[in-house]
Amino acid sequence: MSVLTIHSLWKSFGDNVVLRGVDLEVSQHEVVSLIGASGSGKSTLLRCVNLLETPDDGTIHLDGEEITDPRADVDAVRKRFGTVFQAFNLFPHMTVMDNITLAPRQVHRVGRAQAEQEAHDLLRRFGLADKAGAYPDRLSGGQQQRVAIIRALATKPRVMLLDEVTSALDPMLVVEVLAIIRELKESGMTMILTTHEMSFCRDISDTVCFLDGGVLLEKGPPEKIFTEPEHERTRAFLSSVLESGRF
Amino acid sequence: MTAGPVWVKSDRQRERERILASQGRRTTSIATASTILFVALAGVVVINSPGWPRVRDTFFDPEMFLRAAPAVAEGFLVNIKIFLIAEPLILAVGLVVALIRGTRSPALFPVRALATLYVDTFRGVPTLLVILMVGFGLPALKLQGVPADLTTLGVIALTLSYGAYVAEVFRSGIESIHPSQVAAARSLGLSHGKTLRFVVLPQAARRVVVPLLNDFVSLQKDTALVSTIGLVEALRQAQIITSQTFNYTPYLVASLLFILLTIPLARYTDHLAARARRRQGS
Numbered sequence: 001m002s003v004l005t006i007h008s009l010w011k012s013f014g015d016n017v018v019l020r021g022v023d024l025e026v027s028q029h030e031v032v033s034l035i036g037a038s039g040s041g042k043s044t045l046l047r048c049v050n051l052l053e054t055p056d057d058g059t060i061h062l063d064g065e066e067i068t069d070p071r072a073d074v075d076a077v078r079k080r081f082g083t084v085f086q087a088f089n090l091f092p093h094m095t096v097m098d099n100i101t102l103a104p105r106q107v108h109r110v111g112r113a114q115a116e117q118e119a120h121d122l123l124r125r126f127g128l129a130d131k132a133g134a135y136p137d138r139l140s141g142g143q144q145q146r147v148a149i150i151r152a153l154a155t156k157p158r159v160m161l162l163d164e165v166t167s168a169l170d171p172m173l174v175v176e177v178l179a180i181i182r183e184l185k186e187s188g189m190t191m192i193l194t195t196h197e198m199s200f201c202r203d204i205s206d207t208v209c210f211l212d213g214g215v216l217l218e219k220g221p222p223e224k225i226f227t228e229p230e231h232e233r234t235r236a237f238l239s240s241v242l243e244s245g246r247f
Numbered sequence: 248m249t250a251g252p253v254w255v256k257s258d259r260q261r262e263r264e265r266i267l268a269s270q271g272r273r274t275t276s277i278a279t280a281s282t283i284l285f286v287a288l289a290g291v292v293v294i295n296s297p298g299w300p301r302v303r304d305t306f307f308d309p310e311m312f313l314r315a316a317p318a319v320a321e322g323f324l325v326n327i328k329i330f331l332i333a334e335p336l337i338l339a340v341g342l343v344v345a346l347i348r349g350t351r352s353p354a355l356f357p358v359r360a361l362a363t364l365y366v367d368t369f370r371g372v373p374t375l376l377v378i379l380m381v382g383f384g385l386p387a388l389k390l391q392g393v394p395a396d397l398t399t400l401g402v403i404a405l406t407l408s409y410g411a412y413v414a415e416v417f418r419s420g421i422e423s424i425h426p427s428q429v430a431a432a433r434s435l436g437l438s439h440g441k442t443l444r445f446v447v448l449p450q451a452a453r454r455v456v457v458p459l460l461n462d463f464v465s466l467q468k469d470t471a472l473v474s475t476i477g478l479v480e481a482l483r484q485a486q487i488i489t490s491q492t493f494n495y496t497p498y499l500v501a502s503l504l505f506i507l508l509t510i511p512l513a514r515y516t517d518h519l520a521a522r523a524r525r526r527q528g529s
Contacts, residue, residue, distance in 0.1 A: 050434050079436035089431035093449050102445060103435035155435060 002027050003190050004049070004159060009058035011044055018044045020214040021058070026159070026192060031185050033201045033222075034194045036211035037237060042194035045211070046161045049192070050081040063158070079107055082152030086164040088144045090136040090151070096123070097132040100151045108155060115154075122150045126180055142173030149180055160184065162193035166200075198241050202226050210234045308496045315488045315497035322484030323504045326470040329401055329480075333470075334463060336406045341413025348418055349443070362414075369411035375472050378404040382476030401473035409466055416458045420451035457523065460516040464509050471505070481505070 004026040011019040018041045026032050034042040047053040049060060051067065051074050060068045067077045091099050100122070101115040110118075123129050126146050136144055145165055152160060162181065166174045178200050184191065185204055195201050201208060201222065208225040210218045212233045218225065229235050293299060347355070347362040369377065381404035385393050394400060424447050432442040474483040481504055485497035 052430055052434060075433075075436050075438050078434050081434065083431075083434035085427065085431065087427060089427045091428065091431070091446055091450075093453070102432075103437065106441050106445065107436040151435070 003030075003063060004192075005059075005061040006045075006049070007059045007061075009045070009048060009060065010056045011041075011048055011053060012056055018214050019048070019055070022211075022214070022216045024209065024216065024219075026190060028190055029188045030206045031191045031193070031204055032207045032209060033205040034192065034209050034211055035196075035198070035201060035237070040211040041214040042211055043163050046083075046163050046192060046194060049159075050078055050083055050161055075107070079155065080158040082155060082157030082160045084145070084148050084152050084160070084162045084165050086167050088136070088141075088148045088168070090144055090148055092136050095133050095135055096128070096139070096147050099136070099147060100154050103151070103155045119150070119154060122153060126150060126183075127176075140173060141169045142176045145169065145173075145177045146180055149177070149184075153184075158190065160189055160191045160193075162191060162195075164194050164196065166195070166197055196241075198226070198238075210237065212237070305495050306499055308494055311492065311494045311496035312500060315485065315500050318488065319481050319484045319497055319500045320504065322479055323481035323501070325398065325478065325480035326467070326505075327508070329398060329405065329470045329473060330467050332398075333402045333405045333409070333466065336402065337409045337413050337466070338459075340406055340410030341417050344410065344414035345417035345421060346443075348414070349421060351439070366411045366414055369408050370415070372408070374405070374408040374469055375475065377408045378472050378475060380404075381407070382473070397473070397476055397478040400476065401470075401478055405466065405469065405473070409462065409469075412462055413459065416455050416462065417451070420455035420458075421447055423454055424450050453523075457516055457520045460512060460519070464512050464516065467509050467512070468505060471501075 002025045006022060006024040009019050009022040022045060034045060036042055044053060048055045055068060059066055062077065062080060097116060097119055100119040104110040104115040105112060120132065123132055128143060128146060131139060131143060166177050169177060182204060205222050207219060208222045209216055210225065218229060218231050218234050226238065229238065344362045344365060347358055350359060378401065382400045385400060386395055428446055429442055432446040471482040474480055481501045485501040488497040489495055
């Protein structure tokens with residue numbers, strides 16, 4: 001049974017057509033990676049899924065319910081996604097604890113004591129127990145991104161959407177963020193992520209999708225995509241990644 | 248402590264620090280000498296200029312100064328009172344108008360249009376004109392419930408005029424918050440209203456403190472405009488004494504009082520701005 005079904009999704013910004021009829025199905029516990037050059041539509045696809053962008057055409061179903069229906073309750077839909085951004089987007093005027101408990105308390109109506117208890121458990125689990133009272137600007141990039149992941153997790157999302165979550169980090173810090181995502185996969189979290197970290201992508205994904213110019217050109221298990229891709233474009237992309245030393 | 252090499256200051260570095268210190272002393276003494284020379288020269292020129300005795304008697308008459316000071320200072324309490332009542336009202340009006348202009352609900356379109364009209368109107372009309380219209384025009388309507396008290400009318404006029412400016416300050420603060428902050432809040436499921444309340448406004452408030460204080464420095468001065476509708480405050484009191492004696496020292500008294508009030512606020516504003524710059528740099 002699929003959690004998320006994207007059917008024939010189109011999106012353009014002015015004359016720039018970014019998504020050209022994308023189809024994608026995501027099952028429970030599945031980890032789907034979107035790879036492709038910058039501007040291929042990966043991030044836009046994620047932003048369409050949690051309705052930060054309104055698609056021009058096509059449908060998205062979450063647990064069988066169409067969320068692209070104009071009458072759908074946008075806030076109720078977003079409650080079920082946990083989104084993590086490339087630039088962390090933590091709230092700078094709040095402590096780590098307040099960043100994490102804001103949505104549970106204000107959206108999910110969890111009491112303060114319980115929300116803080118759950119936040120503490122998450123912080124401990126990901127090695128940030130001593131940072132609860134810190135403000136984001138006192139944390140390293142890797143710590144900020146881990147807090148951002150915890151903030152998304154705290155709402156107990158159905159699906160996690162991770163948009164280039166390691167792109168703004170230096171290599172030492174990438175490792176600690178990737179470790180969290182691995183742990184999430186082991187816990188059975190359904191995830192869609194965009195990434196430039198190919199070896200990580202190969203390691204963690206159940207399905208890899210290659211996007212090219214807004215078209216989902218090729219899709220399959222990582223072993224197949226990375227060793228015997230069908231399309232010339234996929235091969236060209238992967239060899240340029242290899243050349244840039246990012247594999 | 249971490250192990251490793253221990254720093255022993257080199258002779259070269261000691262020599263450098265000695266040169267820097269002596270350069271610093273030189274700079275200070277040059278600045279002091281040049282300031283003393285400049286002030287002395289300016290004093291000599293002013294005092295020896297042909298009109299100086301008349302200027303001194305008209306603006307710097309110590310006897311007049313002491314005679315006028317109590318009355319003008321008493322009038323100045325009215326300025327402070329107007330300022331203290333108007334300031335929170337202006338903040339409230341400004342914030343409400345800014346929030347209304349930021350709404351998107353179609354049902355609120357008329358209110359939104361009204362808020363825009365208000366800001367356009369009262370930013371365009373000179374404050375003095377607003378004070379005259381409210382101070383003379385409102386009571387002339389002879390409507391029930393219109394206050395007759397001049398202080399109240401002055402506060403209403405200043406609030407109307409400054410509320411429009413402050414609304415724009417708030418609005419620019421709200422718009423300066425990066426869209427990624429809103430995206431993060433909305434994708435957590437927060438509604439538009441809660442995003443505004445918990446994420447946008449607290450950050451915007453910090454950014455508008457300095458421009459707001461600037462507006463309040465200006466408001467402190469503009470309380471004197473209320474004298475035009477007959478309220479006896481510092482400026483009016485000075486005017487009354489001056490018209491009796493043809494000596495302008497009372498104006499100097501009033502000016503000094505205004506300066507004494509605005510300088511602390513202005514310095515505090517500078518201090519906050521400098522601190523914000525340091526924080527952004529760190």
